[in-house]
Amino acid sequence: MTRGGAFINLACRLADAAAPIHRRYFRATTAVEAKADGSPVTAADREAEAAMRAILEAEAPDHGILGEEYGAQRIDAEYVWVLDPLDGTQSFVTGKPTFGTLIGLTRHGIPVLGVMDQPITGERWIGVEGQATTFNGTPAATRRCAALDRAWLSATSPHMFSQTEFAGFERLRQQVWRTVYGAECMAYGLLALGFVDLVVEADLKPYDFCALVPVVTGAGGAMTDWRGQPLTLKSDGRVVAAGDAGLLGPALAALAG
Numbered sequence: 001m002t003r004g005g006a007f008i009n010l011a012c013r014l015a016d017a018a019a020p021i022h023r024r025y026f027r028a029t030t031a032v033e034a035k036a037d038g039s040p041v042t043a044a045d046r047e048a049e050a051a052m053r054a055i056l057e058a059e060a061p062d063h064g065i066l067g068e069e070y071g072a073q074r075i076d077a078e079y080v081w082v083l084d085p086l087d088g089t090q091s092f093v094t095g096k097p098t099f100g101t102l103i104g105l106t107r108h109g110i111p112v113l114g115v116m117d118q119p120i121t122g123e124r125w126i127g128v129e130g131q132a133t134t135f136n137g138t139p140a141a142t143r144r145c146a147a148l149d150r151a152w153l154s155a156t157s158p159h160m161f162s163q164t165e166f167a168g169f170e171r172l173r174q175q176v177w178r179t180v181y182g183a184e185c186m187a188y189g190l191l192a193l194g195f196v197d198l199v200v201e202a203d204l205k206p207y208d209f210c211a212l213v214p215v216v217t218g219a220g221g222a223m224t225d226w227r228g229q230p231l232t233l234k235s236d237g238r239v240v241a242a243g244d245a246g247l248l249g250p251a252l253a254a255l256a257g
Contacts (some may be wrong), residue, residue, distance in 0.1 A: 007105055007113055008113065008126065008128060008178040010055075010056075010059055010060065011103045011113060011114075011115045011126075012115060012124075012126070013059075013107065014052040014055055014056070014079055014081075014083075014101075014103050015101055015115050015117035015124065016105055017048075017052055017055060018048035018051060018052055018085055018117070019101070019117060019118070019120075020172060021047045021048045021051060022044050022048060022086065022092070022099075022101070022119045023119050023120065025043060025092075026092065026095075026097075026119075027095050029043050029047070030043065030044065030093065031043065032093050033178070039089070040090060040093060041069065042086070042089060042092070042093060044085075044092065045085050045089060046069050047063065047072060047199055048067065048085035048086060048101065049067045049069045049070055049076070049085035050070070052067075052083055053065060053067065053070060053083070056081055056094070059152070060079070062074075062077060062079075062080055063077055063079045063080065063083065064077035064079065064080035064206060065081050065083065066080055066082045066206060066233070067083040067084075067085070068083065068084050068189075068207045069085060070083065074083060075233075077236075078108060079088075079105060079107055080105070080106045080109075081105055081158065082102075082103075082104035082105070082106060082111075082206050082207050082210040082211065082233070083102070083168075083207055083209060084101070084102040084185075084207040084211070085101055086100075086186040087099060087101070087102045087184060087207075087208060088100060088184035088185055088186070090183055090206065091110065091182075092112065092133050097118065097121055098183050098184055098186045099118070099184060100116045100117060100118045100185045100186060100189070101115075101116070101117045101118075101119065102114070102116055102185060102207065102208070102210075103115040103117070103211055104206075104207070104210030104211030104212075104213075104214075106233055109232045109234060110230070110232055111129075111210045111211070111213040111214055111231065112128070112129040112214065113127070113128050113129065113211075113214055114126075114127045114128075114210065114211035114212055114213060114214040114215045115127075115211060116189055116212065116215055118186065118189075122136075123135070124136055125140065125189050125215045126215070127192075127211075127212075127213075127214030127216070127217070127218040128218060129200075129214055129218075130170060130216055131218055132193055132218055132219070133170075133214070133215050133216075133218035135189075135192070135193060138193045140193055140195065140215075140218075140219045141192075141193075141194060141220050142191060142193075142216075142219050142220040142221045142243030143194035143195075143243055143244070144244050145197040145199070145243060145244040145247055146244075146246070147247075148172075148175045148176050148177075148247065148250050148251065148254070149175060149176065149177055149249075150177050150197075151176045151247060152176070152179075152180065152195075152196050152197045152198070153173060153176040153179045153180070153198045153199075154179070154180050154181070154183055154187035154196050154198070154200075155169070155173065155179070155181055155200055155201050156181065156182065156183070156184050156201060157181055157182070157188075158181065158200055159204070161190075161202050162203075167200045167257070168226070168254070168255035168257060169200060169202075171254045171255070171257055172198075172200060172251055172254040172255055175250075175254055176198065183196075185208075187199045188215060188216055188241055189204065189215065191221060191241055191243045192216055192218075192219035193219075194243065197242070197243045197244065197247060198241065198243070198247060198251055199240070199241040200239070200240050200241075200251065200255070201235060201238070201239050202226075202238040203237055204237040204238070204239055205237060205240075206233050206235070208237075209223075209231060209237075209239050210231070210233070210236075212241070213231050216241045216243075219240055219243075220243070220244065221241060221243045221244070222241070222242045222248045223239065223240065223241040223242070223246040224240055225238050225239060225240070226238040226239075226240060226252065226256070227252075228248070228249075240252060240255070
């Protein structure tokens with residue numbers, strides 16, 4: 001990725017701008033509103049994205065932006081920043097530090113850089129195409145897992161799947177060792193650190209997964225859609241992340257039935 005160092009620094013500046021906003025609102029009396037799709041949103045979501053957008057408009061005015069709260073600008077640009085200011089708002093408003101700020105950068109629609117920042121615990125993952133993922137400045141690595149029956153599987157919720165998708169997820173769940181729920185974006189960070197083996201989700205938007213692709217792959221894992229295709233801005237929102245790339249094929253086969 002050209003200008004990689006400058007882009008990494010810019011992504012970290014965005015995370016630094018969002019972090020104090022989240023810390024100010026976390027476990028405080030915060031109004032929760034419902035968006036048109038019924039999902040929750042708070043002032044923390046909106047203020048954090050606004051702060052990041054202001055930096056991008058000043059520092060990278062020719063780049064596109066796709067954010068959860070304020071939509072798309074210049075989406076056909078070569079480089080597009082993909083922002084989820086607060087991934088895991090449900091966790092945030094219920095006082096659980098399992099949310100994160102997701103900052104992705106795509107080039108021609110393909111994720112090439114990702115930062116996941118947890119401002120309460122002070123944890124930051126940085127993934128860059130062609131480079132090793134770091135966690136708080138040290139190398140992050142997934143773990144080996146030889147078979148599905150030894151794998152830990154994570155998903156935000158079993159309710160995120162349609163009826164057909166749930167049938168595939170249930171086939172996979174019956175083949176793994178244990179299944180856990182509720183970690184949201186943190187599940188992918190834990191996979192990159194070798195604590196989780198598979199993450200399978202659906203109904204995601206690009207701002208939910210673009211930042212996570214470089215984090216997972218740079219740590220030695222693999223991340224695709226449910227058909228095994230690379231994830232892009234145009235993917236359908238069904239994702240599979242495997243810490244051991246050898247698990248990806250069996251997981252996809254289980255999902256497909």
